[in-house]
Amino acid sequence: MVTTTEAEPVRSWRLGRIAGAALLFALAVVGAVSLIAAMVLFGPGISARPEPTAIEARIARALRAIGIPEPAKRLANAGAASTEVLASGRAHFADHCAICHANDGSGKTEMGRALYPRAPDLRLRATQDLSDGELFYIIENGVRFTGMPAWGDGGEESQRANWQLVTFIRHLPQLSAEEKLEMERLNPKGPAEWRELQDDEEFLQGKESGRPLDHRDGAHRHRENQP
Amino acid sequence: MTRWRAAFMSLVFGFTAVLAQAHQGGHDVRGVVAAVTADELTVKTSRGEERFALTPDTEFVKNGKPAAARDLKPTQRVVVHSRKQNGRMEAIKVQLGGP
Numbered sequence: 001m002v003t004t005t006e007a008e009p010v011r012s013w014r015l016g017r018i019a020g021a022a023l024l025f026a027l028a029v030v031g032a033v034s035l036i037a038a039m040v041l042f043g044p045g046i047s048a049r050p051e052p053t054a055i056e057a058r059i060a061r062a063l064r065a066i067g068i069p070e071p072a073k074r075l076a077n078a079g080a081a082s083t084e085v086l087a088s089g090r091a092h093f094a095d096h097c098a099i100c101h102a103n104d105g106s107g108k109t110e111m112g113r114a115l116y117p118r119a120p121d122l123r124l125r126a127t128q129d130l131s132d133g134e135l136f137y138i139i140e141n142g143v144r145f146t147g148m149p150a151w152g153d154g155g156e157e158s159q160r161a162n163w164q165l166v167t168f169i170r171h172l173p174q175l176s177a178e179e180k181l182e183m184e185r186l187n188p189k190g191p192a193e194w195r196e197l198q199d200d201e202e203f204l205q206g207k208e209s210g211r212p213l214d215h216r217d218g219a220h221r222h223r224e225n226q227p
Numbered sequence: 228m229t230r231w232r233a234a235f236m237s238l239v240f241g242f243t244a245v246l247a248q249a250h251q252g253g254h255d256v257r258g259v260v261a262a263v264t265a266d267e268l269t270v271k272t273s274r275g276e277e278r279f280a281l282t283p284d285t286e287f288v289k290n291g292k293p294a295a296a297r298d299l300k301p302t303q304r305v306v307v308h309s310r311k312q313n314g315r316m317e318a319i320k321v322q323l324g325g326p
Binding site for chain 2: 177178181200
């Protein structure tokens with residue numbers, strides 16, 4: 001017959017074994033999940049060229065949603081969507097954002113296509129369904145492990161400009177061809193690009209440009225001579 | 228220290244990959260329209276004729292204002308900005324010359 005005092009060590013030993021087995025099982029699960037995640041994420045190395053998997057995109061969006069504080073999500077756009085606010089937001093977007101997001105918000109730029117994750121199409125529901133507060137928070141604070149930098153400094157001026165950007169992002173699905181052309185004139189350009197634009201204009205007007213149209217490796221584009 | 232070095236190298240590799248990708252496939256030409264169909268523009272340049280696919284995303288501009296593919300006419304001067312996509316050169320933007 002086993003007395004109570006004799007049973008205690010046996011029970012403790014059994015509980016210890018169960019706990020140990022559970023711990024080992026948990027470690028195995030974590031290890032397997034980590035291994036699968038590593039294979040999915042780093043199978044092709046650290047290259048940014050493959051398309052992000054659907055699982056990655058879903059997890060990233062879920063994490064972003066969790067990462068934005070609830071009070072920030074509920075913030076309302078402080079500025080009214082006037083013509084002036086829209087024009088300021090459009091000019092600001094052309095100057096700072098279009099290099100990755102494109103003037104029309106499609107993300108179809110050399111930079112936007114090459115980022116990992118890709119620059120999203122801001123006209124689609126995945127972005128347009130975000131609250132004003134979420135859009136503002138993302139612009140102001142950036143998103144870790146993506147190409148999205150933090151544009152805000154917490155100051156009044158940057159907040160005003162970023163709310164204008166929120167207004168403009170809401171307008172992107174209705175962007176007109178005229179607005180897009182106006183933005184192209186506002187996109188940042190180097191001296192060589194300005195010169196090329198001038199040469200293009202002269203060529204289109206029937207003048208012969210004095211400057212040859214050689215290949216331009218440094219500008220990500222390659223040009224051919226006119227006939 | 229090793230961890231910081233590894234992190235730095237990852238950043239460098241990552242940035243280099245972005246730059247390498249950014250250099251892919253861009254191509255601009257100035258020339259005259261040799262032929263145009265609903266989905267292709269042929270431009271005569273000093274290097275011969277070049278074909279560009281016209282897509283729904285192709286932008287047409289004339290005198291700084293929006294234009295359309297139907298505005299293209301043979302012998303008209305054009306500047307074509309294109310990108311290699313789906314094994315062909317797709318016109319991103321076509322600037323039209325002329326009055």
